[in-house]
Amino acid sequence: MNLKKLSKILGLSQTTVSRALNGYPEVSEATRKKVQEVALAHHYIPNMRAKSLATGRSMAIGHVIPGSTRREIVNPVFADFISGAGEVYAQNDHDMLLSIVADSDEERTYRQLSAKASVDGVIVHGPRENDPRITLLKELGLPFVVHGRAGDNHGDYSWVDVNNRRSFERATEFLFDLGHRKIALINGLEFMDFAQRRKGGYLAAHRKHGRTPDPELMISEEMTEDVGYRRALDMLNRAAAPSAFLVSSMITAIGVRRAISDAGKKMGRDISVVIHDDELSYLPNGVDIPIFTATKSSVRQAGRLCAQMLLDIIREKDLTPRHILLESELTVGESTGAFQK
Amino acid sequence: MNLKKLSKILGLSQTTVSRALNGYPEVSEATRKKVQEVALAHHYIPNMRAKSLATGRSMAIGHVIPGSTRREIVNPVFADFISGAGEVYAQNDHDMLLSIVADSDEERTYRQLSAKASVDGVIVHGPRENDPRITLLKELGLPFVVHGRAGDNHGDYSWVDVNNRRSFERATEFLFDLGHRKIALINGLEFMDFAQRRKGGYLAAHRKHGRTPDPELMISEEMTEDVGYRRALDMLNRAAAPSAFLVSSMITAIGVRRAISDAGKKMGRDISVVIHDDELSYLPNGVDIPIFTATKSSVRQAGRLCAQMLLDIIREKDLTPRHILLESELTVGESTGAFQK
DNA sequence: GTCGGAATCCAAAGCGCTTTGAATGATTTC
DNA sequence: GAAATCATTCAAAGCGCTTTGGATTCCGAC
Numbered sequence: 001m002n003l004k005k006l007s008k009i010l011g012l013s014q015t016t017v018s019r020a021l022n023g024y025p026e027v028s029e030a031t032r033k034k035v036q037e038v039a040l041a042h043h044y045i046p047n048m049r050a051k052s053l054a055t056g057r058s059m060a061i062g063h064v065i066p067g068s069t070r071r072e073i074v075n076p077v078f079a080d081f082i083s084g085a086g087e088v089y090a091q092n093d094h095d096m097l098l099s100i101v102a103d104s105d106e107e108r109t110y111r112q113l114s115a116k117a118s119v120d121g122v123i124v125h126g127p128r129e130n131d132p133r134i135t136l137l138k139e140l141g142l143p144f145v146v147h148g149r150a151g152d153n154h155g156d157y158s159w160v161d162v163n164n165r166r167s168f169e170r171a172t173e174f175l176f177d178l179g180h181r182k183i184a185l186i187n188g189l190e191f192m193d194f195a196q197r198r199k200g201g202y203l204a205a206h207r208k209h210g211r212t213p214d215p216e217l218m219i220s221e222e223m224t225e226d227v228g229y230r231r232a233l234d235m236l237n238r239a240a241a242p243s244a245f246l247v248s249s250m251i252t253a254i255g256v257r258r259a260i261s262d263a264g265k266k267m268g269r270d271i272s273v274v275i276h277d278d279e280l281s282y283l284p285n286g287v288d289i290p291i292f293t294a295t296k297s298s299v300r301q302a303g304r305l306c307a308q309m310l311l312d313i314i315r316e317k318d319l320t321p322r323h324i325l326l327e328s329e330l331t332v333g334e335s336t337g338a339f340q341k
Numbered sequence: 342m343n344l345k346k347l348s349k350i351l352g353l354s355q356t357t358v359s360r361a362l363n364g365y366p367e368v369s370e371a372t373r374k375k376v377q378e379v380a381l382a383h384h385y386i387p388n389m390r391a392k393s394l395a396t397g398r399s400m401a402i403g404h405v406i407p408g409s410t411r412r413e414i415v416n417p418v419f420a421d422f423i424s425g426a427g428e429v430y431a432q433n434d435h436d437m438l439l440s441i442v443a444d445s446d447e448e449r450t451y452r453q454l455s456a457k458a459s460v461d462g463v464i465v466h467g468p469r470e471n472d473p474r475i476t477l478l479k480e481l482g483l484p485f486v487v488h489g490r491a492g493d494n495h496g497d498y499s500w501v502d503v504n505n506r507r508s509f510e511r512a513t514e515f516l517f518d519l520g521h522r523k524i525a526l527i528n529g530l531e532f533m534d535f536a537q538r539r540k541g542g543y544l545a546a547h548r549k550h551g552r553t554p555d556p557e558l559m560i561s562e563e564m565t566e567d568v569g570y571r572r573a574l575d576m577l578n579r580a581a582a583p584s585a586f587l588v589s590s591m592i593t594a595i596g597v598r599r600a601i602s603d604a605g606k607k608m609g610r611d612i613s614v615v616i617h618d619d620e621l622s623y624l625p626n627g628v629d630i631p632i633f634t635a636t637k638s639s640v641r642q643a644g645r646l647c648a649q650m651l652l653d654i655i656r657e658k659d660l661t662p663r664h665i666l667l668e669s670e671l672t673v674g675e676s677t678g679a680f681q682k
Numbered sequence: 683g684t685c686g687g688a689a690t691c692c693a694a695a696g697c698g699c700t701t702t703g704a705a706t707g708a709t710t711t712c
Numbered sequence: 713g714a715a716a717t718c719a720t721t722c723a724a725a726g727c728g729c730t731t732t733g734g735a736t737t738c739c740g741a742c
Contacts, residue, residue, distance in 0.1 A: 001456075002728060013692045018730060028690065045456035049393040050728030053697045058390060060438075065427075075623055079420040086406075086441030095459065097401075098437040100427030115342075115386035117698095118436065224623045251623050254595055258632075261602055282416055282565045282592050291599075343698060354722045359700060369720065391698030394727045458728095685742080692735070702725080710717065 001044045010038055021046075052117075060095040061085075061310060062119035064109050066102075066126065075223070076251060077278050077299050078125065081147065084303025085123065092311055094120075107136060114140040121310045123147060128191045143319060145310040147302060148193050158313065160305045160324040164194050164276075167295035167328040168201030168246065171274045174293070174330065175244045176209050179339030180272060182217065184235050184242035186228060186252055190220040198248060198276070217242050228255025229262075236263040236271070243339055244272040250283050253292060257335075272336040276328070290333030297328040342385045351379055362387075393458075401436040402426075402651060403460035405451060407444050407467065416564070417592060418619050418640050419466065422488065425644025426464065433652055435461075448477060455481040462651045464488060469532045484660060486651040488643060489534050499654065501646045501665045505535050505617075508636035508669040509542030509587065512615045515634070515671065516585045517550050520680030521613060525558040525576050525583035527569060527593055536561055539589060539617070558583050569596025570603075577604040577612070584680055585613040591624050594633060598676075613677040617669070631674030638669040 007017040012031070020027045020035035027035075038044075052058045063082060082096065089096050097119050101109045110133060113119050121143035124133055131150035134157055146159040175183050185202050188195040199218070206213050217235060221227045228247065235242055236259060247253040253275040260267045267273055277285045277294035285291055305324055313319060348358040353372070361368045361376035368376075379385075393399045404423060423437065430437050438460050442450045451474060454460050462484035465474055472491035475498055487500040516524050526543050529536040540559070547554050558576060562568045569588065576583055577600060588594040594616040601608045608614055618626045618635035626632055646665055654660060 003730095004728075014729080015693080015731080016691055019691095022730085026690070031690085043452070043456065045453055047394075047728050048457035048459045049390060049399060050697090051730080052390040053388075053394050053699085054728080054730040056697075076417040076420060079417060082439070083441060086439065090440070090442055090446075096439040096441070098423070098427065098439050099431070100424060100437070101431055105431075111384070112386055115384065116389035118389045224625065226625050226628050230628070254624075257599075283595075284565065284567050287567050287571070344700095345698075355699080356701080356723080357721055360721095363700085367720070372720085388698050391727090392700080394729085395698080395700040397727075683742105686740100688737100688739080690735100690737080693733095695730105695732080697730085698727105700725105700727085703723095705722075706720080708717100708719080711715080712713105 001042050002047065003044075006039060006042060006044050009042070010035060056117075058118055058120055059093065060097050060119045061089060061307070062097045062099060062113050062122040063125065064099045064101060064106065064113070064122060066106065076280050076282065077249065080278065080280050080298075080300045081125075081303040081306075083281070084298075084300035085307035086303075088304050088307035088311065094311065106133065110136055110140065110142070114142045120314050121145075123306050123310060127193045129193055129196060131193075143310060143313045145306045145313070145322075147306050149197075150193050154323075156321055158309060158322045160302055160309060160326070162194075162297045162302070162326045162328055164197035165201040165204070167276060167297070167330075168198040169205045170201075170330055171246055171276075171293075171295050172202050172205035173208070175246065175272060175274060175336070176205065178244075178272065178336060180244040181211065181339070182214065182240065182242040183244045183246055184217040184232070185213070185219070186231055186245060186247045186256065187218070187220045188223050188248045195220055195248065202246060214240065216240070223249040223252045225251055225255040225258075228252035229259045230255075232256040232259035233263060236260070236265070242271075244274070244336070247273060247275045250275055250277055250280055250285065250292075254283075268334045268337050270340065272339075274336060277331075285331075286333060290331050291335060293333045293336040294331055295328040296331050297326055302326065342383050343388060344385075347380060347383060347385050350383070351376060397458075399459055399461055400434065401438050401460045402430060402648065403438045403440060403454050403463040404466065405440045405442060405447065405454070405463060407442065407447065417621050417623065418590065421619065421621050421639075421641045422466075422644040422647075424622070425639075425641035425646075426648035427644075429645050429648035429652065435652065447474065451477055451481065451483070455483045461655050462486075464647050464651060468534050470534055470537060472534075484651060484654045486647045486654070486663075488647050490538075491534055495664075497662055499650060499663045501643055501650060501667070503535075503638045503643070503667045503669055505538035506542040506545070508617060508638070508671075509539040510546045511542075511671055512587055512617075512634075512636050513543050513546035514549070516587065516613060516615060516677070517546065519585075519613065519677060521585040522552065522680070523555065523558065523581065523583040524585045524587055525573070526554070526560070527572055527586060527588045527597065528559070528561045529564050529589045531561040536589065543587060555581065557581070564590040564593045566592055566596040566599075569593035570600045571596075573597040573600035574604060577601065577606070583612075585615070585677070588614060588616045591616055591618055591621055591626065591633075595624075609675045609678050611681065613680075615677060618672075626672075627674060631672050632676060634674045634677040635672055636669040637672050638667055643667065 003014050007014045017035050020032040099109050124146040127146050127148045127150035129151040137144045149159050149161050219231050245256050247256055260271050265271050275292045275294045277296045278299035344355050348355045358376055361373040440450050465487040468487050468489045468491035470492040478485045490500050490502050560572050586597050588597055601612050606612050616633045616635045618637045619640035
C-alpha cells in the first residue's frame with residue numbers, strides 16, 4: 001500500500017491525502033476523517049525512504065560507538081544510557097542508528113553519516129579531552145549533543161554531564177572525615193574526560209586537607225570487573241596498603257569487593273569503598289540499604305536528557321549551545337566505616 | 342555535493358558517473374578512474390535516502406528491543422550481542438537501527454519497520470515460547486533471524502542458539518558427580534525460551550539420577566544482581582539449604598556470591614556455584630583461572646553469527662530457514678568443589 | 683449580476699539516486 | 713564500402729513522498 005493506490009481508492013489526489021494525513025489546514029474535516037479511516041483500514045504507513053527524501057529529514061539520530069580498542073559498546077553504562085535515549089526517540093517517532101566502529105574509522109563514520117544524510121543529528125559518546133570529533137561535527141554542521149564534556153573549553157557546544165569533579169571531591173572528603181588517609185583511586189581510562197575530572201576532584205580534596213596522594217594508589221584503566229579485582233588485590237598486598245577505595249564504576253567495584261574478600265578483609269569494616277553509581281538496571285546498588293556508599297547519578301536519565309536536548313535543537317533549528325550539569329547524590333551505604341588503626 | 346553537481350564537474354552524465362562508482366562494466370576504465378578520483382577529491386558520498394528509494398534497499402538491519410517492562414536493552418548480555426552484530430554490519434556497510442519499545446507496542450513496531458521500509462531485515466531478541474512475532478514477521482515477508490528459539494516448532498524460521506538444555510544438563514550432572522544433591526536453579530524469567538530449555542536440562546539430569554528436585558530451589562526471575570543476592574540468601578537460610586547453585590547469568594551469580602559471603606560461607610568450599618557465562622567483556626570470568634565453573638558460550642560471537650546469517654539471507658534472497666546450534670564449553674573454575682557433609 | 687475571497691482540491695515539479703532503452707562512434711565483418 | 717557488432721555514453725523515467733502554484737467551486741457583498 002502506498003500513497004498512489006490509497007488516493008486512487010479514495011478518489012482524491014495524492015496532495016490532498018498527504019495533507020489530510022499530515023494535519024494541514026487546507027483540507028476539510030470531513031475528507032480528513034475519511035482519509036484517516038481508509039488509511040488505517042488499509043494499514044497505510046508512509047514509506048520512510050521517500051518521506052525522508054522529500055522532506056530532507058531522516059527522523060533518525062546516530063550514536064557512534066567506539067567498538068574495538070575502546071569497547072564502549074559493551075560497557076553496561078552505555079546500555080542504560082541508550083535505553084534512556086531510546087525511550088525519548090520512541091515517544092518522538094524517531095529511530096536510533098547505532099554505528100559500532102573502530103577508533104580509526106571514527107572520523108570517516110561521522111563524515112559518512114552526515115553525507116549519507118541518514119541521520120538528523122548525533123550523540124557523541126565518551127568524549128576525550130579536546131576531542132577532534134567536536135570540531136569535525138561543527139564543521140559538518142550536523143547537530144549534536146555530547147554526553148560528557150571534552151576538556152575545559154566547553155562553552156561552544158551542547159552537552160549533558162555529571163559534575164564529576166564535585167562528586168569525587170565530596171566522596172574523597174567523606175573518606176577523610178571518616179579518618180582515612182590512604183585512599184586509592186581506581187579510575188577509568190586516562191584519556192577519558194570524566195576520568196580527568198574525577199581525578200581532579202580527588203586531588204582537590206587532598207590539597208584541601210594538606211595531603212599528597214600516593215601515586216601508586218591512583219590507577220586509570222578500563223572499568224572491568226577483573227581490573228578492579230587485580231588492582232585492588234595488588235594494592236592490598238602492598239606494605240602501604242590503602243584503607244579505602246574510591247572506584248569509578250559499579251562493575252570495577254564488584255572486582256574490588258572480591259579482592260577485599262579474597263584478602264581476608266571485610267568491606268565496610270576493614271576497608272571502605274565509595275563508588276560512582278550510574279544506577280545500572282541490572283546492577284542496582286542494593287534494594288533498601290545501599291550496598292556501596294556512592295555518588296549516585298542515573299545514566300539512563302542522562303540518556304533521556306541528551307536525546308531530548310538533541311531533538312529540541314533539531315526541531316528549533318537553533319544550534320546555540322545548551323548545557324545541563326547534573327549533580328550527583330551522595331548516599332551512604334554499608335561499604336564505608338571509620339578508619340580502624 | 343551530489344551526483345548532479347559531480348557529473349557536471351566531470352562533464353559526464355549522471356548515469357555514467359553512477360555506474361562508474363558502482364562498478365558496472367559498461368564504463369571504460371579510464372573514465373572510471375577519473376570519476377573515482379574526482380569523487381574522492383570532492384568528498385562525494387551518495388545520499389542514502391535517495392539511494393534507498395531508488396534501489397529499494399535500505400542497507401539497515403533493525404533490532405527491536407523490549408524496553409520498559411522487560412528491560413532487555415539494559416541487559417549487559419544484550420550489549421555484547423549487538424557489539425558482535427555491529428562489527429559484521431560495519432564490515433558489510435550496513436547500519437543498525439535500534440528500536441526500544443514498550444511490550445505492547447512491539448507488534449506495531451514491526452509493522453511500521455516493515456511498512457516504513459527503513460530496514461531490510463530484523464533480528465528478534467529474547468524469544469518466548471510460541472512467540473507471536475515470528476508469525477507476524479513471516480506474514481510481513483520481512484527477513485529475520487531469531488537469537489534463540491521459540492518453543493519446539495523451530496524448523497520453519499532461521500535462528501542461532503546455544504544448546505541450553507544440554508549445557509544445563511551437563512552442568513547439573515557435574516554437580517551430581519561432585520556429590521551435591523540439593524542443587525538450586527536460579528533461572529531467567531519463566532516465559533523466556535532459553536529459561537525453559539535450561540530448566541529442561543536441569544530436570545533431565547535429575548531424572549537420570551532418579552531424583553526429584555525441590556521446587557523451592559527453582560526460581561525464575563529477572564537476571565539482576567540483587568535478585569541473585571536475595572534469592573540465594575533466602576535459600577541459604579532455609580533448613581533445607583542447597584549445597585550448590587546453578588545460575589543462569591554472570592550478573593545474577595555476582596549476587597549469589599555476595600549472598601554466600603554474607604552468609605559466612607566460602608564459595609567453592611562450602612557452596613558450589615556453576616554459571617552460564619556469556620563471556621561478557623566487562624565481566625570476564627577471571628583472567629587465567631576461571632572464577633566460576635561455567636558453561637561458556639560467547640554471546641558476542643552469537644551476535645556476529647546472527648548478523649551474518651541475516652545478511653546472507655537478504656543478499657541471496659533465499660528465505661529458506663537456516664539454523665546454528667552452538668555448543669557451550671564446560672570450564673571448571675574455583676567456584677565448585679566436592680560436597681562436604 | 684459581478685466580483686473578491688474563502689475553502690477545497692489538484693497537476694506537476696522536485697528530493698537524489700538507479701536503471702531502462704536508445705544514441706553515438708568506433709571497429710569489425712563480409 | 714555497407715552492414716553488423718561492440719564499446720561507451722546519455723536522456724529520461726521512476727522510486728514514493730511533499731509541496732508549490734494554480735484551478736475550481738461556492739459564498740456573501742456590492
